[in-house]
Amino acid sequence: MIDHITVAVSDLQKSKLFYEKAFVALGYSLSFGKEDVFWAFDVNDGLFEIMQSNSEAPLTRIHVAFRAKSKAEVDGFYQAALDAGARDNGPPGPRPAYAENYYACFVLDPDGYNIEAMINEALEAS
Known part of the structure; x- marks a missing residue:
């Protein structure tokens, strides 16, 4: 999603x-x-x-964030994207500046767009 x-x-x-x-x-x-x-x-x-x-x-003209179900999914997306040729734009980890329970990674796709996989555990708990 x-x-x-x-x-x-x-x-x-x-x-x-x-x-x-x-x-x-x-x-x-x-x-x-x-x-x-x-x-x-x-x-x-x-x-x-x-x-x-x-x-x-630190965004590009278009930025898309995909919601993950777990931190493990965020981590998996990051590695799979790098293996597929993406460039690192922020490794998986907490992003407390966004929200207390926000965990995300960022990669640049082949066209240089900033693609994010994230989970906000506070949203998942509600």
Whole structure:
């Protein structure tokens, strides 16, 4: 399952206003974010995020995070992706800056896109 997708935008404020209005028809709403950096919209069981394209965040123009069922799956994805030719963009490990129980890895696919496998155990427990 996809947990979240992040796309880089040229004008964060303009895109935020656009998605706030357009997502009303789908029942989606703004969830959280940080002014001048990114905004996340709750889209049912996942997040759609927009990020200022000149942000210093370690993301690429498109970022996809796949939700794993365990830390072992995150670890397995990381190794399988490297074996398949991906480049390391962050080894498996805790990411407390994201959330207390967030564990993830990051790889760059053949086109250089940032692909993540993650688990947020707090979400899995609820």
